[in-house]
Amino acid sequence: MASWVILVGRISDVDHSATPHKIITNRDYLAHPALFRGQRPNVINLSNNYGYQSRGYYASLLASSRGHRVIPTVETMIDLSERKLYENALPELEQALNRCRKELGGEIPSRLTVFFGIAPSKASDRFARLLFDWFRAPALEVAIRDEKGWASIRKIGFLPLARMSEAEKERFVACLGTYTSREWRDSRTRTQARYSFATLVDPNEELPPSAISSLRHWARVAEKMGVEVEPITKKDLARLANYDALFIRETTAISNHTYRFARRAQQEGMPVIDDPLSMIRCTNKVYLNELMTLNKVPVPPTVMIAGPADLEIAAQTLGFPLVLKIPDSSFSRGVKKASSPAELKALATQWLADSDLLIAQKFLPTEYDWRIGVLGGEPLFSVHYLMAKKHWQIVNHERGGKPVEGGFKSFTLAGTPQHVIDVAVRAARCIGDGLYGVDLKETAEGVYVIEVNDNPNLDHGCEDAGEKDVVWQRLTQWFIDRLERQGR
Structure with a gap:
């Protein structure tokens, strides 16, 4: 049991x-x-x-x-943090809700609570089960507007224990008992058909993961493999289902439209890079550090900062300078070096105002970071990212104006040390089966994983310089393989 x-x-x-x-x-x-x-x-x-x-x-x-x-x-x-993130579920849910009208005696309540997929009465059980299929949560509260014979959903949200009435708490405990006696079920998947790839881009992004010219190069390679590649922007969510697959080439964040696109693609049964789970895992350094440690993938000595009391532990464990990181940051943003207890305290105090947890890591100075691309659990490309001039990171955001990037040096996979590739592949496989860029530091003590990126840079003439068009061919084939498994 x-x-x-x-x-x-x-x-x-x-x-x-x-x-x-x-x-x-x-x-x-x-x-x-x-x-x-x-x-x-x-x-x-x-x-x-x-x-x-x-x-x-x-x-x-x-x-x-x-x-x-x-x-x-x-x-x-x-999904439930904003209406726009779950609005694609509303048509199906509202249809199910309105089918319950007869069983409910013709009137639908303005508020409905669903505990573990169980409704207050059998009359609305069908709707409750569907709601739980979409959003697996212990307690959900649905606000409903019933006008002119049609019930529409105004809001879906979590119902915390603190806001439950005593009667609701009793019902909740009963539903908890019912639920924990059941077998755990996976959520539903949805499929859609057609054969072309959408590439989500922002033409105005300052540091995009792929330049438009690089994506045009991919389109030419993919065309020879019978695949059409078409750019889309954040305005095109409504027509995403017209495509067969999605490749996200904007900097991802779970708080913006890139996550909505990934989630919608997944719900439509479309192969997608980056998938939502990889985005969640990779955009949070707290999660990455614990996941790598659990799987015995080498990472720098690390201390989790949850409050002022942890600062002394970090100082004693890591020494100075040390590196302090906001859990979700990209392109070297939200990553700063603290050279003294005073600097550490000032920076941590500022950042803890917005995040309950921070990451402090031992400072490992190197002239470059390895970036190993991994696709489908296998190495894809290899490159050195050099540190920005007179700076300790590959991107310098501290000079004002435009960010300053260091140079790069590309390698073939055969010309890359095998132990570097092995560690990178192990790290990426902990995340998933998609496309990842694993950043590593090679030191006298060994190789350490600094970060696993769900949205790695992939540009023609840089990341593909070692393996040439094989990089783009394998990317295209990754999507094709998954489409064929679905019988499309």
């Missing part, structure tokens, strides 16, 4: 006598990675706050890195 762990904000949030399952606070779960080591519990996250970078958010994020199955996932948290 599966073991269950319930995470709460405060230990008093749930009556321990009401459930046989283990109850701990999300704080304890975050602070003790060794808890449940060697086990694969099913985790129910009942935090009162699932906001981005809250403890509730990190609890689900790190549950995934520990191999624990969790609801809600961070994908669900993000």
Whole structure:
């Protein structure tokens, strides 16, 4: 029988006598990675706050890195954070809701609570099950407007324990018991058909992962393989389903439209790079560090900063200078060097105002970073990114004006040290099956993974200089292989 762990904000949030399952606070779960080591519990996250970078958010994020199955996932948290992120689900949900009208006696309530896919009455069970298929969450609250014989959904949101009435808490505990006696089910997938690739771009982006000229080169290579490549922009979400696959070539962030495009593509059954889960995993350095450590992939000595008390631990463990990182940052932004306790305190105080957790790492100075591209779990390209002139990072954002980048030196895979490739591939395989850029530092003590990027640079004449058009051919074939497996 599966073991269950319930995470709460405060230990008093749930009556321990009401459930046989283990109850701990999300704080304890975050602070003790060794808890449940060697086990694969099913985790129910009942935090009162699932906001981005809250403890509730990190609890689900790190549950995934520990191999624990969790609801809600961070994908669900993000989906429900804004109406525009879940509006594609509303037509199907509203149809199901309105089919319940007869069973509900002709009137649909203005508020409906669904606990683990179970409605308050059997009359709306069909809708509740569909809602749970879309958004796997312990407790959901649906605000409804019923006008002229048609019920429309105004809002879908989480219902924390703190806002439940006593009657709702009793019902919630009963539904919890019903749910934990069931087998864990995977969420639904949706498929769509046609045979051309969409490439999401922003022509005005300052540091895009691929230049438009590089994407034109890919289009020429793909055309010889019977594939049409067409650029789209953030205005084209509504027509995404007209394409067969999606390649995102804007800098990704789970808080902007790139995540919406990836999520929509996944819901349509389209092969997509970057997929939503890879975006969530790679854009957060807290998750990456714990995932790499768990899988014995070498990373620099690291201390997690959750508050002022951790600064002294970081200073004693790592020494100075050390590198402080905001969990979600790209192109060397949100990554700074602290050379003294005073600098560390000032920087950490500033950043902790916006993020519950920071990462501090040992400073490993090198003249370059290795970047190994990995696609489908196999090495794709190899390059040195050189440090920006008179700077310790490959991109210098501190000079004012435009960012200053260092140079590069491309390698064939055969000309790259095998131990560097091996570590990069191990790191990428921890994330998924898509396209990743693994940044590594080669030191006298060994090779260390600094970062795994879900949205790596891929430009003609740079990343492809070693392996030539084989890079683009393999990229195209990655999509084709997945389409053929779907029988398209």
